[in-house]
Amino acid sequence: MDAGLPDAKAHCLADRIGPGALVMVVGPSGAGKDALIAGARAAFKGDDGFVFVDRHVSRPAHPSEVHVSVSAAAFADATARRKYALNWTAHGINYGIPATINDHIRSGRTVVFNASRAIVAEARRGYAQPWVVLIDCPVEIRAARMVLRGREEPLELRQRLTRTVDGFDEAWVGVRVDNSCALEIGIARFIAALRDIAAPGLLPPKG
Numbered sequence: 166m167d168a169g170l171p172d173a174k175a176h177c178l179a180d181r182i183g184p185g186a187l188v189m190v191v192g193p194s195g196a197g198k199d200a201l202i203a204g205a206r207a208a209f210k211g212d213d214g215f216v217f218v219d220r221h222v223s224r225p226a227h228p229s230e231v232h233v234s235v236s237a238a239a240f241a242d243a244t245a246r247r248k249y250a251l252n253w254t255a256h257g258i259n260y261g262i263p264a265t266i267n268d269h270i271r272s273g274r275t276v277v278f279n280a281s282r283a284i285v286a287e288a289r290r291g292y293a294q295p296w297v298v299l300i301d302c303p304v305e306i307r308a309a310r311m312v313l314r315g316r317e318e319p320l321e322l323r324q325r326l327t328r329t330v331d332g333f334d335e336a337w338v339g340v341r342v343d344n345s346c347a348l349e350i351g352i353a354r355f356i357a358a359l360r361d362i363a364a365p366g367l368l369p370p371k372g
Contacts, residue, residue: 183293185270186362186369189280192300195307197344197351198279199231201300204352205277205359214363216269218278221249223259253283275363282330285337296362296369298355299338302345339369 249261
C-alpha cells in the first residue's frame with residue numbers, strides 16, 4: 166500500500182470549499198422545488214446563516230419561476246469569465262449559480278438553490294458539505310402542476326416528466342421531501358430539513 170495515499174486524500178479534502186453547506190435542491194419538473202424554496206426563504210428572512218441563491222437562466226422571465234434572466238451571449242460571457250460556481254444545460258437552456266456562493270460557504274453559511282442532478286457529482290468534488298435534498302411527488306401531481314403553470318409546450322412537458330439524469334447516484338441524496346400534500350406541509354418539511362443540515366456536526370452521505 167502506498168503510504169502517501171492518506172496524506173493525498175487529506176489534501177484533496179482540504180481543497181474543498183467549506184465549512185458551510187452547499188444545499189442542492191433537486192427533483193423532477195413539477196415537484197414544487199421553487200415553491201418550497203420560496204417558503205423557506207421567507208421563513209429564514211433575517212437569518213444570516215442561510216443564503217438563498219437565484220439561478221441565472223438563459224431564457225425570458227416567467228411568473229412560475231424565480232430566476233435571473235440573461236441572454237445566451239451574456240451567459241456564455243459569464244461562463245468564460247468564471248462568474249458561475251456551477252453551471253449546466255437542460256432542455257437547451259443554460260443555468261448558472263453565481264460564484265459568490267463560495268464566499269458565503271467559506272464564511273460558514275448554508276447556501277440553498279434549485280439545482281440539477283447533473284451537477285451533483287461535480288459539486289461533491291468541490292465542496293466540503295455537498296447536500297442533496299430531493300423533492301418529489303407522484304407523476305400525476307407533477308403533470309397537473311406543469312399544465313397549470315403553462316410554461317412548457319406539450320412536447321417539452323412530456324420530456325420533462327420522463328427525464329432521467331445519467332451519472333446521478335441515488336445514494337447521494339441526503340434528505341427526501343414528499344411534496345404531494347398541501348404546500349404548507351411541504352414547506353414545513355423542507356424547513357425542518359434545512360435546519361437539520363445546518364446543525365453542527367451533521368455530515369452529508371458519502372455515497
